[in-house]
Structure formats: structure tokens, C-alpha cells
Amino acid sequence: MTDVSSHATALPRPPAPVPLAAPLGPISTMRVLRKNPIETWTRAHFELPIIIGPTILGTIAVINEPAAIRRVLLDNAANYNKDALQKRVLGEGLREGLLIVEGDEWRAQRRTLAPLFTPKNIASFAAATDEAAKELIARWLRLRQGRMFDIQPEMARVTLDVLGRTIFSDGLGRDPSEFTAALTRYFLTLGRLDPFDLLDFPDWVPRWTKLTSGAALNFFEDVVDAIIERRKRLLAQKGAAAPRDILTLLLEAEDPQTGAGLSDAEIRANIVTFIGAGHETTANALIWSLFLLSMSEEWRQRLAAEADAVLPGPIEHYAERLVETKAVIEEAMRLYPPVASMSRHALDCDTLAGRRIRKGALVMVSQWVLHRHKLLWDQPDVFDPRRFLPGAREKIDRFAYLPFGAGPRVCIGAAFALQEAAIILAHVMRSFTLEVPKGHEVKPVQHITLRPEGGLPMILRRRTRSHN
């Protein structure tokens, strides 16, 4: 446990729902699960290593003991599948992608895709990320000082821009705003828990929350198919210089064991997956970082100073030098984990934290609970990025802090996301100060990702420093 008590009085305590004294009844649970699942947790969840109980979703074991989490995600991972609810909520477009597939299909895809995210490839994406961040700064510099605006769409736009530049670096070949609109419509519907999903209705029963997503998904997939075809033709032309972006890497990817490449459907599903899994998650990590920084003058100054020192240097590996920036992002993902829970189905019985887990039980790791757990963190509800500075960071149990999950199904884009968030945050902190308007209440809600309800209005002010 990292000790932050010596500093505790000055540390900001950002907003969070107060844990319930006792579990809700079934109808209230259903209502709150649809509205905001993080409001269903009770005090006991934040205090005990494991809680097993009957719920409207069947028996659920919520585990907070790092050794038990390690068993589920790593040591005995073969006994735990991703659960059906999670898959249904994520929807059609992601179905054949890495996030959803299981068993041999997953193993083959993971082997094939892992080389896309090597440190060398990730470092090569820094320049495109830097360009997207600079475009954001240029856009904000044109805005009136002291202006209030919602930073949620701004962060969603910049993270989508980064994915666009790194996946299809030669553009979409059509109007990007039409593409973005279809994409937004599609992913908006993904975040909603449908009552039919909660009640475990069969897949063929239409979900009203998903009806609008079909057309958007078709349009979005057609665009991606056209891009794949165009790139294939380019790669087939001898001597043509095809960009070394994620699309080319996907088309060239081979399973190191079998030599098999990815099918067109797998390439398309993984492009949708990378955008779906990497867009809003990273945007929310940034939004919460900016929100928390608005509460701490000390950390605003520290990050601005770090950005002044590092950003003028060479781009290659500069994210590695943004040490304090990354500590803030990690602390933001502790307090407001973009992925706030993960669940698995036990294929066979097991023992976790000394308790028997029945075959078929749902096992849940809630990052929201785990990252604020009383047994694992000192002053869990306060913002203190020092926990993640070198020297302290190494003392955090690998299975007590899981913004990107762990084990074989750990987020494949974790290093990409952290580099991206650090570059964008450093650019913003170097040029601006952002504050939340007085009287505005920030409320975290879990709609697939954890986001501030209704967006996050902030007042933008240019930092007094000559901009270069």
C-alpha cells in the first residue's frame, strides 16, 4: 500500500457516488444498472476481499483480492470466458474482433496482432499523435480566451483523429465528417445496457437500443471495406510506397505459428475493435486527467513545466520522458477507470479468496471498486499522482491496479493509449489552463466507459508563455 497520508490534507477529493449501506432490491438494481452501474456498489464491496451473492444476473462473485484476481485473469485464465452479457452489449461490429473472440480463434488472432503493438511500432506512431495534438492546440488557440466549452467532444475528436492517422494514414477517401457521424451514431448505441440483454433474452429478439446502430454500422463497415480494397491494390503494385500504418500492418500480419494471414472480415472487425476499444477509453482517460488537474494547482504547474522541458525535444521516445504527465494519467485511471468493470464466466468450479466458486458463476472485477478499495490503497478517494511516480509505482500490486486488465487478455493497445494520452495531455498543459465553471457538479457515469455525465464544461485560458 502506498502511503500518501503525510500530504493528505492538501489533496483534492474528487466526486464519486457514496457507496450504499446495503444492496438494492431487484427492481431498483435493474433501474440503477441501466442508469449508472457504479451506483450499485455497497460499502462492503470497498472493504471485503470477496463478495458472493445472488443478483438479477445470477450468482456473482465480486473479487478484490489481488491473488484471486491473478488466478482468474492469469494463472487459471483457461477456466474463465468473457461473459455473454459483455459480448452482447459490445454488439455486432466487434463480433469477429480480438476483444470478443474466444478459444483457438482468439489465440490465433492475438498471436497475429501482437507484433502490431511492439514498442518499436508504437514509437513510430508518436509523430502522427503529435500532429493530431498540435492540430487540437491550433484549434483551441483560435478560440476566445475565457470561453466555456465541453471538452468531452474535443477529446473524442482528437483521439479519433489519432486513430485515423495511425490506422489509415492516407485518409478515408471520402468526407471524414460523414464517417465520424456514422461512427458516433454506432458507438453511442453500444454504451447502453438493453433490458433484454439483462434479462438474457435470446439474440434474435431485437433490442430497441440497438435498432438505430444497424444502418450506421453498415455505412461504417462499407467505408472500411473500400479503404481495405484501395490499400490492397496499392500494396499489390510493385514498388508503390504504401504507408506503414496499422492498416498495412494488418494486411501483412501473419500468425507466427501457422503463417496464416487475417481474413478481410477479421481485418474489418479489428479496425472497428481498435476504434471502439481505443477511442472513447483514451478520450475519457484524458477528460478525467484534465478534470483532476483543474483541482490541483501544484500538478498543473508540474505538468506545464515538464511539457516545457520535454516537448521541444525530439519526438522519438519523448512520451517516455513525460514521467509526471503519465503519473497523472495513471492516477486519473485509478480514480476514474475508463473501463470500470470486467466480467468472466467460470467454466468449472474454483476457489477464490478462500470461497467456493460454482461452475457457471459470473466473476466480476470492478476497477471502480478495486482502485478505491480500503484494503489496497491509502487515502483511496484522494487525487495523489505521487503514487505513480518512479519509486512508488513499483510497490503497487500488479493485480490491484487494472486500468488495462491483466493476463493473456490484457489490453493490446495499453502502451499505445498511454503514449497517446501523455502526448496530448502534455501539449494541452503546455498551452492552456482549464477550469471547471463554479457550481458545476461533475458526476461519473458508467456507459461502457466511465465518463462525466452530460460532458464536462471547462473554461479555457491560454497559459502565459510564449508559444513555439
Ligand code: HEM
Ligand atoms: C485508456 C485507454 C484504454 C483502456 C482503459 C483500455 C482498457 C482495456 C481493458 C480493461 C481491456 C481488457 C478487457 C477484459 O479483459 O475483459 C482491454 C482489452 C482490449 N483493448 Fe484496450 N483500453 C484502452 C485503449 C485501447 C486502444 C488504444 C486499443 C487499440 C488500438 C485497445 C484495444 C483493445 C483490444 C483489442 C482488447 C482485447 C484484447 C484481447 O482480448 O486479447 N485498447 N482494454
